[in-house]
Amino acid sequence: MGRDKLMDFDEALERFEPVLGFEVHVELNTRTKMFSAAPNPAHSANHDAAPNTLVAPVDMGLPGALPVVNEEAVRASISLGLALGCDIAPSSRFARKNYFYPDLGKNYQISQYDEPIAFEGSVEVELEDGTVVTVPIERAHMEEDAGKLTHVGGSTGRIQGAEYSLVDYNRAGVPLVEIVTKPIFGAEHRAPDIAKAYVQTIRDIVLALGISDARMERGNLRCDANVSLRPRGQDKLGTRTETKNVNSMRSVERAVRYEIQRQAAILAAGGTITQETRHWHEDTGTTSPGRPKSDADDYRYFPEPDLLPVAPADSLIEELRAALPEQPVVRRRRLKSDWGFADIEFRGVVNAGLLGEVEATVAAGATPAAARKWWMSEISRIANADGREPGELVTPAQVAELQRLVDEGTLTDKLARQVLEGVIAGEGDPAQVVASRGLAVVSDDTALIAAIDEALAAQPDVLDKIRDGKVQAAGAVIGAVMKAMRGQADAARVRELILERASQ
């Protein structure tokens, strides 16, 4: 690993034209699975389920079990197809993809093969520099996820060298939509940016539709990136590699860049590219060879005899089309102008993947600036430190409430940060944390006056200094009062009260 020869990126682009393609798997967040009524682990209610506790007979391929299609998953798939600008097939059907693997309870995956539910679309993708690129979509089809393997023994925890493996079928049967692009030409030096922005856009779309939690770190959204190079001036496409399961947007960008540099070095040295799957290694930032394409890849597809065609009525398609959210590019333009952010501020939110969070926080009553400040600074900082996603820590409603408490004077900024910590620690909503930790600003003047009296007794010359016009002398008393109140006082009010006393 990591011993691949790489060509300088710019040089690679000078000599070769990259052609990209993506297969993105989206786990739908329906309550139940694609073909069984077992609870869906990709639904937020079931995230923490123990192994093999979300399993119905069909998910583990028990003898006699039969699949039945989840209507909600079909609706979500149609909506996604429409959002990708696809045509919805008047009739589509399921097929069996036959191969043996221990994570596949039936040893076939129910998928769609020659008749996908959605086909021929395109999405507009906005790059970080504001350029808009159109990515052509070949198809989007429904299928089921496989179970989860844990490799035990050996040194790496990876499949190679493991002594044995353990299988958990909770994920088996989770509803997936696989979105397949057509070859993307003309990407040139922006290829890595396009890769990242494309995945980002798919994420925005499914979040806006509400059909997936789209958490890449949880595998709700998984990207396989296909990269091939062809020498300048050549028509024929080069041999492609498929880098599997690249599970963050930043990694997609890096993996595409890496493959371009790696393949260019091989081709320039007169070598040939092997058609194979490759694995992305987050730690080293490299890819390594996986399974070569071979004639063992004979999946013996045939129409799934246990399931019937899906033939959505025009009225259903129109109903779902009418309910579509706006396109991500259009939405961004709108939000940017509504919020009045500077270019750099807005792009910061976009690139952090926090557009939805900020939008929801504004909708819950916060000003755009306040919403942005919370998400981009304090919450992102804590998330980074914990290796989690900001959206996992707090809800937009909680952030809006926090800001309201600041605005109405119940909390100072400093107190608000403590309350945020309490919310993240699971102590409840901001108001609950304020109550239980006793963090509200003390607005009772009697208590403040008592504290001021005490402080003045210790520094008797201060009042005279103030009366002499040295108003800054109040600072020492304010500090003492704030300390006595453990920070839970409004410093401005304390100052007012001291000045009042001096004028008496």
Add this chain to the structure above:
Amino acid sequence: MSASDEIIRLTAADLAARLSGGEMSSVEATRAHLDRIREVDGDVHAFLHVNERALEVAADIDRRRAAGEELGPLAGVPLAIKDVLVTTDMPSTSGSRILEGYMSPYDATVVARSRAAGLVPLGKTNMDEFAMGSSTEHSAYGPTRNPWDLERIPGGSGGGSAAAVAAFEAPLALGSDTGGSIRQPAHVTGTVGMKPTYGGVSRYGAIALASSLDQVGPVTRTVLDAGLLHDVIGGHDPHDATSLEESWPSFAAAARDGASGEVLRGLRVGVISELPDSGFQPGVSSRFRAALDAMAAQGAEIVEVSAPHFEYGVAAYYLILPAEASSNLAKFDSVRFGMRVIPHAGATVEEVMAATREAGFGEEVKRRVILGTYALSAGYYDAYYGSAQKVRTLIQSDFDAAFAQVDVLATPSAPTTAFRLGEKLDDPLQMYLNDVTTIPANLAGVPGISIPAGLAPEDGLPVGIQFLAPAREDARLYRVGAAVEALLVDEWGGPLLDRMPLRGGVA
């Protein structure tokens, strides 16, 4: 005849009447059948497993009846269950070594409905491994023998269910029919077997052989009994996407209605011109013709119809079935359930799977799985599987054309009477041709029933006549079947099974 001997000879309908009339308890009825099993099943080997708790279940039904509970018409009647159907209280092996001792965590829908109706599960019946076969010789647990002649096959794949009802070990049994596995055993054992319209009975919990062909149905001694059982197990099941949603008429009522014979007057009965008598054993042809003559004498009109594509049925079937089976049987891989064979220390999971399937599957299963893998593999799909699916369309249009002219079709249920054990074991193709008359119904999804038509003069063995009706017209088959049954039983002076030589375990 002892009291117990009398009980086991009752039809399910008569047994049910005595149970509800308080003349007999379910415990008595169940014990009589358990005794019979003990007495004859050493020879017949219809059962793979006998339910140790059958008497408890029966006692519970008796208690509920005594308490005045409203029970279904078959409550307290014993039932044999083909081992292809999964059960929570008895092992379910589908006749395969790979599933030896397998305990299902859920009941097949037909089993659950039978329990809910108060039927008493007696045990699980023998079958060709994964229902692949026409003789029950392909069971991993040894063959079932035909109670008419213990040296002969009871048909297959559901030989165990047919032999159990023929040998009076159970009044009723459940079967499954993918290409004739209910009807052909009925033919060779002198019993009644009904394959419902595809989707009429739930497949949930029936260990799949070929999903687009499989159908569960009743195996009984009379047409009325089949109707009674069909009423219990049939109807829509949301666990099976191919299950039909319509509400069905009472098939028992149809059978009772048909027994008057009125239905035969003016009934148009189609005989398929492409199935010449010459292809059948003489005794099979003569019983078939005699049954048609008897129907004609009651006013039925016998019409010759053409079904030019039926001759492609066997070929299409032996592509579709192995293809679907190769996929359905992939789940038997040693990971989650079933046998596991570790060929050597340090074997990879791939090697363990391949060794397990080598050891756990019998020869016929391997043959068909390999054949099906071939039919689906890249480059062959269109020529084989794809073409077979087109033949299906052609056979359906043959049926449509025929049913535009006639009310039912009639055929012999199989080409020969029961052959000898081992006779066709080494010639798979000959074995496959056994299903020539039953297969078209599975390919087209239409219902078919086989009822006894008499004994072949040359060997004294039973012959069945099959009636086929358009999809969803199962009730028509119960009407016609009951009419012909009444006519022939009358002619014979009693049920055909009265002439069966098996008595007390000695043939």
Add this chain to the structure above:
Amino acid sequence: MSEITPDLVRHLGVLARIQLSEGEVARLTGQLDVIVDNIAKVSEVATADVVATSHPIPLQNVFREDVPADVLTIEQVLQNAPEAADNRFRVTAILGEEQ
């Protein structure tokens, strides 16, 4: 004669995950050859204008409501497991990669 060869039968054994002995390969090659010769006749009538039927009774849009049910207990899930550990199914080392 069809194109069934011992090599093809061996390859089919790999696809079907059945370890076949050389004796079985030889026997299956002969038997499949005869069977395939007989069933290949489907292509005689399966002309381009004939549509394929994959379901005997045509239905469409058969769906289930998105309501949880049918979930097995962990005991039921594992009750037939040849080998289990940590409430999961245990298998020996895996050679091939995920698909």
